[in-house]
Amino acid sequence: MLPTVSRGRPPSTYRHNSLFPQYLRRIIKWQQMDIEYTFWQMLHLCTSPKVVYQHTKYHKQTKNQWARDDPAFVVICSFLLAVAASAYCAAYDKGMAHAGFTVISVVVVHFLLIGFLLATCCWFLTNNYLREETSSNSHAVEQHVEWLYAFDVHCNSFFPLFVALYVIQYFLSPLLLAHGFVPVLLSNLLFTVALSYYHYLNFLGYDVLPFLDKTTFFLYPIGFIIILSPFLVLAGFNPTRHVLNFYFG
Structure with a gap:
């Protein structure tokens, strides 16, 4: 019997390919954004991040x-970044043109x-090297990181890095x-914790993805x-001194 695709449910590949354009369209429709849930996520990412990824499992179960x-x-984080960058410019910058350039470059x-680049690297790495191998005789659906x-x-x-370093x-x-040892120590401590x-x-x-193996690889940079x-x-x-000198020195 030839494999068939249900008419009532689009195939998985098509659904994932159509997700990104739909995601972009919703950026300009703020009424459809769940602002309250987003702030809930931001809070718990700083206090109990495992709860956030537990909800990611629920999201997978309900929306596949x-x-x-x-x-x-993304929209709220970009806005908060722009506000924070503007505050730095107000405190340390002397020119409006350079301040505007700084705000845009930060966001x-x-x-x-940089987020696109890092996401692409992790996407490539996880799909090519960290996925669990499935047996050729297995009937399990092969899964990939979106x-x-x-x-x-x-x-x-x-976001927590933004809270710490911005x-x-x-x-x-x-x-x-x-100047002195204490500022150097505190600055390095802040960057160490944030990174x-x-x-x-x-x-x-x-x-949290059940089809990935050896995800402890992502902990190696901490060491x-x-x-x-x-x-x-x-x-x-x-x-801190070097970063601010880079932007406003």
């Missing part, structure tokens, strides 16, 4: 896709473009920019960061 179909998280380059889900994982991981650092910047937590959330995002941090402190490297 791992990725969010609501762009509210478009730091968040979106690119949009990889971007979701990046966005989830980025919000908390802003209010602590008078202390962190001072380590980013990679930990990356791990949680892929570990490198922790080992490198004391050397940066001893060398007197202040990441």
Whole structure:
């Protein structure tokens, strides 16, 4: 008997291919965005991220896709980034043109473009090297990581990093920019925690997928960061000072 496709339900490949255009269309329809749920996710990503990924499992069960179909998280995160970048420009920048360029570059380059690149790398890595091998005699459906889900994982991981390195650092910047050992220590500690937590959330995002194996790979950068941090402190490297000098020096 030849395989058939139900008329009432589109094939999986078509459904996933049509998800991205639908996702983009919803960006301009803010009435369809679940703002309250997005803020709930943002809060729990900072306090109990496993709860967020437990809801990701529910999303898969109800909508048969791992990725969010609501762009509210990206839109709100971009808006908050623009506000934070504007605050830095108001405090440290002297020109309106450069301030505008800085705000745009933070949102478009730091968040979106780098996010696209990181998501693509993780998407390629997980699908080609971390998927569990299925037997040729197995009747299980072969599953793949959706690119949009990889971007979701990046966005989830980025938000606590944003809180640490854009919000908390802003209010602590008078202390962190001072000279001496304590500012260097605190600045490195802040960056170490923020970057380590980013990679930990990356791990949680892929570990929740039942068809992936050896997802502890995503925890390896944390070890490198922790080992490198004391050397940066001893060398007197202040990441806060270097980042702000890069933008406003």
